[in-house]
Amino acid sequence: MIVKVRRCVLNVVISLVLSALSFGVSSEQTDSKALYKTHCSECHGATRTGMMGPALLPENLSRLRKNKAITVIKNGRTATQMPAFKDILNDQEISSITEYIKSKPEVQPSWVKSDIDKSHSVYHANGTLPDKPKFEADLQNLFIVVELGDHSATLLNGDTFEPIHRLKTRFALHGGPKYSPDGRYVYFTSRDGWISKYDIYNLEFVAEVRVAINTRNLAISKDGKYAMVANYLPQTLVLLDTENLKPVKIFDVKNDNGETSRVAAVYTAPPRNSFIAALKDFKEVWEIPYDQAELKVRKIPVDDYLDDFFFDQSYKHLIGASRDSKDGQVIDLELGKKIKTIDLAGMPHLGSGITWEYKGKTVMATPNLKDGQVSVIDMTTWEVIKRIETKGPGFFMRSHKNSKYAFVDVFFGPNKDLMHAIDKETLEIVETLKPIPGKTAAHIEFTKDGSHALMSIWENDGALIVYDAKTLKEVKRLPMKKPSGKYNVHNKTNYASGTSH
Ligand code: HEC
Structure with a gap:
């Protein structure tokens, strides 16, 4: 990790020197794509899907407003690798680069099975680290506190409220971390599609994989064997084997008309031994049971786009709402149909x-x-x-x-x-x-x-x-x-x- 970072810093210094040298010649240069390539691609990737720095695509930057993005590019971010560009690029160049990273790319970047496989790392194979925790505490009363401010998480003792350990996470975690059924492992999901498995007993990351370019959340099966990840880009659900985060299956989210949809979120339905996915762009709810050899999707048609769910404790009913509608819909999961509309007002x-x-x-x-x-x-x-x-x-x-x-x-x-x-x-x-x-x-x-x-x-x-x-x-x-x-x-x-x- 350290080696990588150093190498990157060196590269940046070189690229900054090079760009400073060429600055005089091409000071008229306002082609945002070329500017991006010269100054940013090194860390953010040639196709903006991220490398050492985060992905810079509209899906990923939806929460970063234009003026905030400009401030980051001008001043950099203290205590991170993000350099300040205010002495290298003028206001107009910074503005056009900002437009560029906020715009849809001409060719939608892809992230396929081979990309996932290439990103997969196992730092400690299952069973190689001790089973005895490195600290004393009630293991059932621990907390993980996610700190977005500097991309960290704190492991907290829930009896004494003393921090046990603070760790660096991937950039911009999204959707809460999820535990293995015994509470030993925690799975983190990052905005840019990284899934990290952390061994709480040994205070170490044990495996990582990047499943997508833009990701929403992850759910863990009741038996703890599988993790399902919901993605915006590409429009997939990715099933992982939790033992070492090896991909098991990629589900392309397509309906019978060949349209595709982003996945807003995936939930675990323990009594049903299934995962249930909320789709953003078409009117279906997907259920994927994992207790059958064939991982077949059950597609439940619904009256509206449902991208936000709640389940009753028995998981017989799903209560869904769309971000644009004030009504909630109650879906009977056995029957696979709507049984009631709830007037909820607002959002x-x-x-x-x-x-x-x-x-x-x-x-x-x-x-x-x-x-x-x-x-x-x-x-x-x-x-x-x-x-x-x-x-x-x-x-x-x-x-x-x-x-x-x-x-x-x-x-x-x-x-x-x-x-x-x-x-x-x-x-x-x-x-x-x-x-x-x-x-x-x-x-x-x-x-x-x-x-x-x-x-x-x-x-x-x-x-x-x-x-x-x-x-x-x-x-x-x-x-x-x-x-x-x-x-x-x-x-x-x-x-x-x-x-x-
Ligand atoms: C040396 C590597 C490096 C270079 C070169 C670089 N960045 Fe970054 N950039 C980063 C890192 C690392 C972060 C994450 C900082 C953090 O932890 O908040 C980042 C963050 C950002 C963010 C904030 C993203 C967010 O979601 O909060 C923007 C916007 C950004 N960079 C734009 C650019 C642009 C535009 C360029 C080129 C003009 C550029 N960066 C060049 C490493 C780099």
Whole structure:
């Protein structure tokens, strides 16, 4: 790794010198493609699919606005390999390069089986590292906290709230990390298609593979043997053998008319021994059972584009919504058809919905990305029984079976520094936390026993704040770099009802 980086830096120095030399001659040069080739392709790849630096394609840069991209190119990024170009390129050249990396390439870059195979590395073959953890802790009450600010993750002891280890991840993780059923391994997914398998007991990466150019998330089968990866570019689902991340099968996402679709997300359906995929561009839900020799796709036609899902605890029903529609659809997975439409208003975020028992029945609650409200739905009648007004649109909801509260953040808008606690028995907001004025408070996750709730201050100079889940008093504050999410081994591997899976 170090050798590679050094070599790259050297190459950049050479290319910078070369470009400085040729600068006088071609100062009129504004051909953005040629500029890209000279100054950027070394690290970001000739076809912009990424090399040592991240991929620079519209799919990958959707979250980086033009003026932000310009700032990065001008000033570089401190403490990373991304150099500053303000003394090498003029404003107009930087602007045209920015247009270029944000535009669709003439030829869509491909990423095929041979590319996947070439990227595959096994650092420690299965069974070669010790089975005894390098540290003492309750292995079921560990957390992985993803820190997007500097592409790192912290392994946290869930009893003492002491960090055990901090590791570098791939650039821009996307979709939460997933654990093996025993909690020993964690699988990370990066925006640029890298899947990394990390051995928590030995604090080491054991295998990596790049399955695509732009990736959404990954799901792990109930038996832990398979990982399925959902991709935007190319439009595929890739099945991996978790033992060493070797690809097993690539599914091209095409319908009977030959149209292709991006995959918004893939979910695991443990009681069904299957993976279920949400498709962005056509009206189908795909189910892929892995307990049959033939890995055959079951295509379920639906009335609308469904790209955001929630499942009931038995996985008999799927509740899906489209990002453009305010209605939720309940799909009976046995029958393979819609049985109900739920009027949800705004833009529900079903992916982070949770369930609990309320007056003898199971209810689900979902935050809303557009409106300041939480919808509470009776899961027998599929009626909305309550809309709880909040101080703004939310992104994540969390609870725990031992907690009387369900937390919802106010992720968007002027009140992004607030976190509501809803009483699960009265469906009323009973307390609103404001940990640091002006700073985004987000994403609660509970400890194994539900005694503590951990919150993210979602900023580069952010923090992880631990609350006593009964008194809602702050217990501890750890500085962290944009901690996006935290994942408790026990709650995740048991598919706990208070957390999304
Ligand atoms: C020495 C290698 C190197 C060179 C040369 C280089 N980059 Fe980068 N670039 C990187 C790395 C590494 C990152 C990731 C930085 C980080 O960790 O945030 C990056 C990040 C970026 C980002 C931010 C991407 C995101 O999603 O946040 C943009 C935009 C970018 N580079 C554009 C360019 C352009 C345009 C050029 C040429 C003018 C260029 N880079 C040249 C290494 C390089």
